[in-house]
Amino acid sequence: MKNFLKKILIIIGAITLLEIIVAIGVGVYFFLIYKEEVPDKTFIELDFEKGFTEYVPDDPTARMISGKVVTIRDVVEALERASGDDQIKGVIARIGSVPMGFARIQEIRDAILNFRQKGKTAIAYTDTFGEFGPGNRAYYLATAFEEICLQPSGDIGLTGLILETRFMKGTLDKLGVIPRMDHRHEYKNAMNIFTEKEYTAPHKEAVCKVMESLFGQIVKEIARTRELSEEDVRSLADHGLFLGQEAVNAKLADKLAYQDEVYEDVKKNTGRNTHFLSLSDYLNLAGRVHTEGETIALIYGVGGVQRGESDYNPLYGDVAMGAKTVTDAFQAATEDDAVRAIVFRVSSPGGSYVASDSIWRETVRAKAAGKPVIVSMGDVAGSGGYFVAMNADKIVAHPATITGSIGVLAGKMVTSGFWDKLGISWDDVSTSSNAAIWTGTHDYTSEEWNLLEGALDRIYADFTSKVAQGRGLPIEYVSEIAKGRIWTGEDAKELGLVDELGGFPLAIRLAKEAAEIPEDAEICLKVFPKKKPLLEVLLEKGPFGAEEKASASAAIRVLHELQPMIQAVRELAIKDESKVLSMPKIEIR
Template sequence: MRVPAVPSAVLRRVPGLPGLPGRATPGTVLELDLAHGLVTGPPSSPMEALRQRNAPSVRALRDGLRRAASDDDVLGVLVHVGTCPLSLPEADEVADLLADLATSKPVAAWSETYGELGSGMAGYRVALAAHDVWVQPSGAVGLVGVHAAITLVRGALEKVGLEPQFAQRHEFKSAADQLAAREVTDANRTMIQRIADSVLDDTVARVAAARGLAEDDVRAAVAQSPVSARRAHELGLVDHVGYRDEVYAWAHATWTPEAAPAWRPRYVQRYAADDPARRRDALAGLSGASRRRPSVAVVDVGGPIVLGPGQGRQAGADRVCARLRAVGRQDAVKAVVLRVDSPGGSYVASDAIRREVLRLRESGRPVVASMGSVAASGGYFVAMPADEVVAQPTTLTGSIGVLAGKVVVAGLLDRVGVVQESVDAGDRAGMLSGTRAFTDEEWRVLDDWLDEVYDDFTRKAAHDRAMPWEELEPHARGRVWTGADAHQRGLVDHLGGSRLALRRAAELADLDPDDVHVLGTSPLDLLARLKPAESSESPAAAAAVPLLDTGLVGAGPEALLHRAAAALGVAVPHGVLSLPWGITVR
């Protein structure tokens, strides 16, 4: 089908379509500004897309830096680390891409500071990929280590008349501890300590390798951190101390050949958008032609896993399963990368997604799971059936376990003068009601169900990972592992990011990994995205995204609890297969 000519002024305004026109101008210096964050998945709403307009995406970085490697008009890359609001796995994703480019182009990283008194580990890990690392004279390098706080709010809940009632399988499945426990358990403390130690070990090894230092010297620097810019230079943690204008003047003098044309800074994402190959792919997507080219499809599972289509940053099972079925019907899709960045959630929803992943494999298409910052509990459930699983060393994963329960609000309602009376038709109709406690019989039912789910989870994990159940189960029990520790225990296959996952998917499908066509989240033409879905089998069902995110988690006492927990800074489980806590290491 011949694609009709479309004015470029119109194409520039099509959401998701790369900008027009463009090629690199001689003397181009690419800029990467991480102060705006990093887009790792599709926006959950138009407002989120608007907020992300200045943030580079992983795909834009991957495409732009790969193109720059062979572009003689590009002199090098300047990375502004800044506040760098990235998790460690996200930082490592960026660092991996920069390290690839650094084999053919000069890369320099600069920041006003790598942490101001506090930790700057994420930003500094990005800077380690550069040939030259700069810091402002008034700045510092904050390799302070890892701090993880455990907050228990049962006492506060009881003061207002709330009674948490939860059970879990097993001792490490501590998601409900924040609400239900009166003190930190030994198992929880052991687990979090090991995560902190693993992250620090990985950071020390990275710094030592990148900066040519002994690991003992790096640990000594950690003990002294945060260190001033001058001291960081003495310790070999940075190469130069200077302000932004000095960084740019140095790069101009160092990278620009004699008699070169004017120096032109340009953001990596804008340079990537002007790639003629991306424009051809985008135009082909308007006609559906891109779906005829042998491709690797990327399917996102981002946010809490829930039943139904989901809303906002939720991985709705209906939408994810529809997307997996849609790519499975495309002959041109030869492999799939399942990009998982989820703390888990619903057991039933996770199982439905797992089933569709297995069906893709049965169709002869290899599936590679790529873990983001977190792929734990339900997030691990959907990743484990893949042919191969890829995680960053600091990804939080595992948490093979289950929890369930409720918060009884009867005391609170009584204190504020609310009278609520229930009428049940059925012995267990009100079992999960928040207005009364569990009976002994209901506790027995709950315990039996938890045992059944845990047995199902662990046996499916053992099957998917080709391990005897007796070998896998000690690594389950609800315990969260870093990607590095999970790799040692056979829970993941490779350490790396989405770049490695795409390469492995292409190789498993006998495609050229250096020239693979990648289909994004919704490989549909523009009109198909706007049409209502004809059925659950319609590709449009996979592209349906709620226009508005209300931010509500439900009605009734549960919504109140979630809002109160958010105000206290406490993570509340989104389902029976949930990560034990919210932890972000920067």
């Protein structure tokens, strides 16, 4: 292990030296070759086929597998930078399938529309919006662009929304598994997929309200941007499928064209020397916004809430919001004298009650320390995702954000019938009366069930009272709008559960207001917790002994001490350090 560690440290040292050499070489190359950082007559290329993620945690697996993942914040900040860049003439986007929630789509739509307001061109093209499948999300996003080009063989599947729920009670009955669960209250419907065979009346009421709200938002925006009436859009959705020229005739698309024809038209209109630059490469060349000025902390709370550290599943790309990671981030931001306010980006369906409460506590402490907290909600911020947000000075949600779900559920699956079918028997011994309360081989006794019910009552009372306190609402009113019910951000604003509708830019503006930073002042958006060097992260998570960790820690301290010199070399070579880390790919098509 020691020899292996020595080799690792030698490699790290070599990489550090190489980094300095590359910084100088690549920096000089850029200085000599790119006198203008972004070429004139440039279009930024966007590709929505893979979607854009909300956040990737500081995890070694995430870093190695995901690489430089483009996030929602990257898109918003690149478009904000480009909107004031004279070298950028427009954006051109490939939109086919869009694997993102409606709130993330709305964040990007707003950024595109703001970009267009600065006199920039925005063109969307696709081979199809659906192809024998729903194309609602992709088409909704495309309508933010001034021109929509559809491949002649393509179609637009504007078919309206349908929400489907899979119920598994029949399967559990066949297996001999009994779900023994309870909730607070009737709208807390996550357990229904195990206990019911169809929607209960409250369950159906809640999902229908959400569906109608989402569809109303889509209809309104399509009508506005395509210059149609809302009645026309609803009628078109009833028609459902538009093939090629039918889509153009219905004013859903502007023209039929293949990808090469779309690019050819851009060059005809802008000039044969038009450049095309990916969003990542544009950020590398132009640099980010919000890098200088008064400091505002940005903390991410993404994924299911759990105790411990934030986590990443490389197989599915799922992120978990770890209470320790997030509370450490809040504490660091609160203790940082330079931080004037905190923007807390939440996208979470909930999870652990105690973990959510730990994070909630840090929002209370941050505010008490004079650091305003502004929550910006993503696709979903419900249950524990709302719990961590409810004490913020201001809560900003997208109209399509799924939020609320102020409630709790718990229980277990009783599997004794299943084991009987397999001919497997269980026996046990225990020391105490309620030792079997959590095992699936026993049903609850009456005493155990009373304990579970008492826990649900306590959690629900705590949740609703903290909502009332944080939102400044009467507890009686909170009790009426809670009951585990989900709402869209649009409806939640009317109910007082959120304050404003919007995305990152609005949350930043509200943070500046709360911190009494002048509206026109520059700000530095600083992410907490600060990312650690990869070796340090691997060391923390790897199977190293105390001696190996001590040796590696000493080496890491040396590397940290070298960072100012490396940074100084970078800044001498080129203004923005991100520009020496990757070569931009500039194409003339």
